[in-house]
Amino acid sequence: xxxxLVIFLPAIAAIALLCIPRDAQRALRGxxxxxxxxxFVLSLGFITGGFGNEFDQRIPWIxxxxxxxxxxxxxxxxxxxxxxxxxxxxxxxxGAFSYSDAGKLRGFLALLLLFETTLLGLFTAxxxxxxxxxxxxxxxxxFLLLVGYSGSAEARSAAWSYLLYNGAGGLVLLLGVVGVxxxxxxxxxxxxxxxxxxxxxWLFAAFALAFLIKTPSFPFHAWMPxxxxxxxxxxxxxxxxxxxxxxxxxxxxxxxxxxxxxAHTWAPVLLxxxxxxxxxxxxxxxxxxxxxxxxxxxSLSHLGLVVLALFAFDLTSVPGSIVMIVSHGLISAxxxxxxxxxxxxxxxxxxxxxxxxxxxxxxxxxLMLVAAMAALGLPGLSGFAxxxxxxxxxxxxxxxxxxxxxxxxxxxxxxxxxxxxAAMHGPESVPGGRTYGDLxxxxxxxxxxxxxxxxxxGIWPGVLLPGGGSLTGATPxxxxxxxxxxxxx
Amino acid sequence: MIQSVAIDWNVIAPVVVLVAxxxxxxxxxxxxxxxxxxxLYGIGIVGSLAAFAAMLPxxxxxxxxxxxxxxxxxxxxxFDVLLLLTLTISLALSCLxxxxxxANPGAYAALLIFCTxxxxxxxxxxxxxxxxxxxxxxxxxxxxxxxxxxxRRSSQEAALKYVLLGSLASGFLIFGMAxxxxxAGSISLAAMSHAAYAGGPLFIGxxxxxxxxxxxxxxxxxxHLWTPDVxxxxxxxxxxxxxxxxxxxxxxxLARFAYVVFGHDASALVPLWILAILSMIVGNxxxxxxxxxxxxxxxxxxxxAGYLVLALAGVxxxxxxxxxxxxxxxxxxxxxxxAVIALIGNGDELHADLSAYRGLxxxxxxxxxxxxxxxxxxxGIPATAGFIGKVxxxxxxxxxxxxxxxxxxxxxxxxxxxxxxxxxxxxxxxAPADAEAVASDGNAAVSWVAVAAGAVxxxxxxxxxxxxxxHL
Numbered sequence: 001x002x003x004x005l006v007i008f009l010p011a012i013a014a015i016a017l018l019c020i021p022r023d024a025q026r027a028l029r030g031x032x033x034x035x036x037x038x039x040f041v042l043s044l045g046f047i048t049g050g051f052g053n054e055f056d057q058r059i060p061w062i063x064x065x066x067x068x069x070x071x072x073x074x075x076x077x078x079x080x081x082x083x084x085x086x087x088x089x090x091x092x093x094x095g096a097f098s099y100s101d102a103g104k105l106r107g108f109l110a111l112l113l114l115f116e117t118t119l120l121g122l123f124t125a126x127x128x129x130x131x132x133x134x135x136x137x138x139x140x141x142x143f144l145l146l147v148g149y150s151g152s153a154e155a156r157s158a159a160w161s162y163l164l165y166n167g168a169g170g171l172v173l174l175l176g177v178v179g180v181x182x183x184x185x186x187x188x189x190x191x192x193x194x195x196x197x198x199x200x201x202w203l204f205a206a207f208a209l210a211f212l213i214k215t216p217s218f219p220f221h222a223w224m225p226x227x228x229x230x231x232x233x234x235x236x237x238x239x240x241x242x243x244x245x246x247x248x249x250x251x252x253x254x255x256x257x258x259x260x261x262x263a264h265t266w267a268p269v270l271l272x273x274x275x276x277x278x279x280x281x282x283x284x285x286x287x288x289x290x291x292x293x294x295x296x297x298x299s300l301s302h303l304g305l306v307v308l309a310l311f312a313f314d315l316t317s318v319p320g321s322i323v324m325i326v327s328h329g330l331i332s333a334x335x336x337x338x339x340x341x342x343x344x345x346x347x348x349x350x351x352x353x354x355x356x357x358x359x360x361x362x363x364x365x366x367l368m369l370v371a372a373m374a375a376l377g378l379p380g381l382s383g384f385a386x387x388x389x390x391x392x393x394x395x396x397x398x399x400x401x402x403x404x405x406x407x408x409x410x411x412x413x414x415x416x417x418x419x420x421x422a423a424m425h426g427p428e429s430v431p432g433g434r435t436y437g438d439l440x441x442x443x444x445x446x447x448x449x450x451x452x453x454x455x456x457x458g459i460w461p462g463v464l465l466p467g468g469g470s471l472t473g474a475t476p477x478x479x480x481x482x483x484x485x486x487x488x489x
Numbered sequence: 490m491i492q493s494v495a496i497d498w499n500v501i502a503p504v505v506v507l508v509a510x511x512x513x514x515x516x517x518x519x520x521x522x523x524x525x526x527x528x529l530y531g532i533g534i535v536g537s538l539a540a541f542a543a544m545l546p547x548x549x550x551x552x553x554x555x556x557x558x559x560x561x562x563x564x565x566x567x568f569d570v571l572l573l574l575t576l577t578i579s580l581a582l583s584c585l586x587x588x589x590x591x592a593n594p595g596a597y598a599a600l601l602i603f604c605t606x607x608x609x610x611x612x613x614x615x616x617x618x619x620x621x622x623x624x625x626x627x628x629x630x631x632x633x634x635x636x637x638x639x640x641r642r643s644s645q646e647a648a649l650k651y652v653l654l655g656s657l658a659s660g661f662l663i664f665g666m667a668x669x670x671x672x673a674g675s676i677s678l679a680a681m682s683h684a685a686y687a688g689g690p691l692f693i694g695x696x697x698x699x700x701x702x703x704x705x706x707x708x709x710x711x712x713h714l715w716t717p718d719v720x721x722x723x724x725x726x727x728x729x730x731x732x733x734x735x736x737x738x739x740x741x742x743l744a745r746f747a748y749v750v751f752g753h754d755a756s757a758l759v760p761l762w763i764l765a766i767l768s769m770i771v772g773n774x775x776x777x778x779x780x781x782x783x784x785x786x787x788x789x790x791x792x793x794a795g796y797l798v799l800a801l802a803g804v805x806x807x808x809x810x811x812x813x814x815x816x817x818x819x820x821x822x823x824x825x826x827x828a829v830i831a832l833i834g835n836g837d838e839l840h841a842d843l844s845a846y847r848g849l850x851x852x853x854x855x856x857x858x859x860x861x862x863x864x865x866x867x868x869g870i871p872a873t874a875g876f877i878g879k880v881x882x883x884x885x886x887x888x889x890x891x892x893x894x895x896x897x898x899x900x901x902x903x904x905x906x907x908x909x910x911x912x913x914x915x916x917x918x919x920a921p922a923d924a925e926a927v928a929s930d931g932n933a934a935v936s937w938v939a940v941a942a943g944a945v946x947x948x949x950x951x952x953x954x955x956x957x958x959x960h961l
Contacts, residue, residue, distance in 0.1 A: 133871035148919030178883040
């Protein structure tokens with residue numbers, strides 16, 4: 001019941017929004033924000049008494065030649081993803097207040113809330129068919145937001161690359177999902193072991209392709225730069241901060257436990273793609289002039305590290321990937337929202353088109369500094385914790401790939417500093433001589449939880465590590481790494 | 490010597506009710522030339538519901554009459570329900586102010602009803618003669634209905650094209666039947682299975698021609714060329730009927746033929762699998778550039794017919810259940826989409842144009858949301874009937890050997906292409922309107938009923954599919 005409430009509260013808020021007149025701005029904002037906040041507060045219940053609590057609910061759904069259940073589960077790994085979603089959603093929905101013309105605010109907020117529900121559904125699904133349902137449903141709110149609520153022709157065409165790439169991934173996944181059920185007879189495959197025989201390689205390939213497109217990973221990332229660049233900041237904060245983790249969640253919870261043998265067989269391919277993403281993403285980011293595109297490519301690079309961590313199959317790197325996932329979610333959401341605030345003030349996000357904002361916007365500069373430093377991996381901030389654990393761990397099993405990946409860490413400093421300096425330092429210049437103010441209280445509050453998270457997990461990453469920071473205890477993530485099985489605990 | 494045939498009236502009760510309704514409509518129309526068309530269509534709707542009531546006691550029974558030539562069994566029952574549903578919705582949409590009926594509502598309603606009778610006969614036919622009888626009853630009435638958009642030229646063109654190509658198809662079909670009869674020595678499908686077992690050129694030739702005829706009617710590629718023009722030209726309510734009822738009836742025939750004749754060995758059905766793969770490609774690719782929703786749905790129908798064939802893959806267990814489920818999904822989503830087109834334009838043909846939907850989401854959010862629901866279902870997005878249907882189809886096909894897997898892959902590829910098609914409509918609804926939009930403020934209650942029926946069906950089958958699956 002608790003899980004259902006968390007999943008569907010945003011959707012209920014969305015429906016409530018649609019019952020409110022379009023021009024009742026205050027009511028719309030209030031309902032949306034309360035919906036998102038209440039979801040976040042409720043989701044905190046999953047960690048009362050510590051991580052490792054189990055919440056589970058199961059209702060039979062379809063039975064026939066095969067069976068499926070409405071089976072939701074929070075615990076083990078999913079709790080990190082759920083909390084990340086509810087936290088980033090609050091920031092995104094609050095941030096959305098200023099990104100839509102008044103007539104479209106209602107739809108904008110409702111779609112963001114529906115998007116949150118699909119993400120929460122995905123991260124709590126313990127049934128493969130249910131997982132797939134949300135996997136595909138996720139496309140709809142994002143597509144609609146890009147087409148109807150982003151206000152630019154570029155966004156409307158980016159909607160197509162988003163839809164077709166992710167749709168293609170989804171359909172390949174569907175083949176894999178049906179392939180699994182023909183073998184198992186049930187979609188409730190978690191915690192079970194099956195031997196798929198020669199089919200296993202094909203099934204894993206189908207799952208992996210879908211997950212890599214969603215993350216995205218080189219060479220399946222073509223949809224990402226246009227989508228991230230042209231989305232309104234709240235949307236891209238959710239897509240990059242949360243949705244990009246859907247594929248990684250799929251690997252951790254479904255693909256690796258279900259197909260442990262094939263995962264090892266395919267590991268060399270995935271490692272090469274991961275390293276290609278890490279290096280290519282970093283250099284591509286270095287060459288961008290549009291700050292949003294720059295952050296988009298840095299995302300490609302950072303999430304490549306997570307794929308590297310997963311397929312290094314190491315006891316440190318796999319738990320490290322969880323830290324990295326949460327950290328990247330917070331950092332990229334914060335960065336995209338900050339870039340939104342910058343663009344609101346300067347009317348531009350191009351490197352070189354403006355500069356010296358630090359002079360009149362010290363608070364903006366301070367928060368940007370934290371997010372930027374976290375992105376380049378400054379110790380004490382969460383980005384470092386994730387990267388460090390991953391690199392230490394991956395070094396044990398994959399020294400060559402890890403060494404190559406280190407190049408990207410260096411390049412990351414270059415592109416992050418380039419962006420930060422261009423925006424904040426130097427002589428003050430704003431296109432058209434616009435006047436602008438520093439961050440308002442609302443904007444600071446939007447970012448505060450994200451920034452707080454970045455500090456917290458930088459200083460005390462152990463809170464995120466399964467098993468409370470002990471790297472020796474058997475934890476869900478370890479079991480994935482070692483046995484390729486998801487324990488039910 | 491002519492023997493009298495015992496007729497079990499219970500078994501053909503639904504048909505009898507519909508015949509009586511059709512005749513009643515004609516008589517009322519004859520007696521009072523000024524009878525409002527709502528009255529005539531109302532009689533039709535009531536008759537359709539009465540026929541449904543007559544079907545209720547037949548549920549779960551395995552009965553035959555006319556010496557075994559006509560069956561009312563658990564196989565035909567769901568198809569009959571779909572046919573009556575389609576008739577009801579089509580008649581309802583015909584009531585709208587701007588709906589075309591050739592200024593002759595009596596004949597129009599009666600023909601729609603006679604079409605449905607043809608469909609019921611097809612679903613219950615167990616002999617070649619029964620199949621042909623039902624098919625002609627269905628087709629002849631539809632040829633006329635396609636032209637009731639007179640004096641619109643495209644409607645006349647549709648009627649002519651349909652009658653010429655349809656007759657050709659009937660020719661193939663009956664010649665194939667003649668050869669099948671020659672090889673089996675009987676007109677009953679059951680006898681045909683022995684002939685299929687023995688093989689031989691006569692049977693193979695007969696089956697090939699039979700399949701061509703059926704493929705014509707189902708609009709399977711490469712026998713689909715008539716479809717877009719006929720769908721576009723026919724009046725909206727007739728197109729809706731054509732899209733759903735003809736497919737339901739013909740799939741009933743095809744499925745019965747496949748299971749009775751090839752139940753022991755499906756290897757002879759390879760040509761059908763090839764037609765399916767072609768249809769999924771041709772239909773989805775052809776739909777890409779369409780700017781008229783009726784044409785778009787025609788191409789979509791070609792592709793969906795291809796999907797439906799997957800249910801028969803390998804003539805495996807559960808195939809009929811899958812077929813019926815996807816047909817029901819198809820009926821709800823198509824009728825729903827046609828009902829929305831009829832709703833916003835009050836039944837006119839103007840609103841079949843894609844440009845009428847530009848910016849609709851901001852002018853009429855509720856209507857746009859419902860239209861989106863139907864197109865999401867056509868695209869197979871989860872939480873809709875189309876999604877569960879596709880999962881069932883894939884499961885059926887992927888367990889049926891290499892040809893099944895090939896069809897499953899074609900379905901996946903076709904579906905990806907279809908994303909571009911169906912989301913184009915959604916895209917238009919959400920993109921800001923650039924010029925002044927076509928007025929789209931139709932709001933007739935009767936079309937809302939049709940839309941709601943479609944939406945409820947799509948959502949229920951999508952979220953709680955067990956409601957239907959448990960009974961198949």
